[in-house]
Amino acid sequence: MTRLHHVPWGRSFRVLWLLQEMGITPDEIIRYRIGAPEMRGAGLMGASPAGRIPALEIDGITVFESAAILQYLCETRPQHGFGRAPGHGERVRYLEALGFAETQASLIEQLNLNHLFLRPPARPSATVVKLNTLRLADTLRALEGMVAGDYLLPSGFSAADAMLGFNLFAAPFYVRMDPYPKLAAYWARLQARPAFQAAAAIEGPQTFYAQDFYPVPVDG
Incomplete structure (x- = not known):
């Protein structure tokens, strides 16, 4: 039985x-709504x-945390070649990318909280949102320089690409992507x-974001 909490x-x-x-394909996908x-x-x-x-x-067994799950899957199913084992020349870059993905995702989480989940009379702080938006842009600028050929690692697709996807x-939804053509x-x-397309078909249309772009709010 393969069950995904999702x-x-x-x-x-x-x-x-x-x-x-x-x-x-998981035998069961248990879907949740954030805050429910x-x-x-x-x-x-x-x-x-x-x-x-x-x-x-x-x-x-049960595994939680994205990076732990992906690494477990790669280590127990090495025939797919999606991990980079100890001793592999790309091991360090692979591990860095897994960690970097969560650094970046934590900023997205903060922007989600401020833009989507605060309810009146609470209001997002324009200063905090601006700071996190700029920090997210900094990580995108860094990621622009990390892409090596078609994927993050020169040897091809890995779990690190799935983490950053x-x-x-x-x-x-928070940063204009024009400056990052790569x-x-x-x-x-x-x-x-x-x-990816098969997973997206399982998901269906996204309903999390209600608008195409969320600008930094204005105080006052």
Whole structure:
């Protein structure tokens, strides 16, 4: 039994996508809505102690945290070549990319919180939103320089690309992508992968973001 605890078009998309790359479709996908009471229920809390997605039940165990899940899948299914094992010449860059993906995603999470989840009378701080938007742009500028050929690593697609794919789905809602042409081409290549398209078909249209772009709010 393979069961994925999942928020559509959230970080758990990384797991769904890599599973599709490996030819694995979960037997069950339990979908949650951020902020819904079910996220504090025994099902998710039993799989992920902080009640956060993703969590994956597979091979008779449960794994939570995106990077841990992807690394577990790569290590237990090395025939796909999506990991970079100790001793591989790209191992350090691979690990850096996995960590960098979460650094970037934490900024997206903060922008999601301020733009989407604050409810009146609470108001987002324009200063805080501006700072996090600029920091997100800095990570995109760095990522622009990290792309090596078609993918992040010279030898080809890896789990690091799946980790960062979620970020490139979400970042354009907060940062204009015109200054990053390499990232635009990279994102187009990721979306063209059959496994990405299969995962997107499982997801359906995104409903998380209600508008195409969220500018920095104005104080006052």
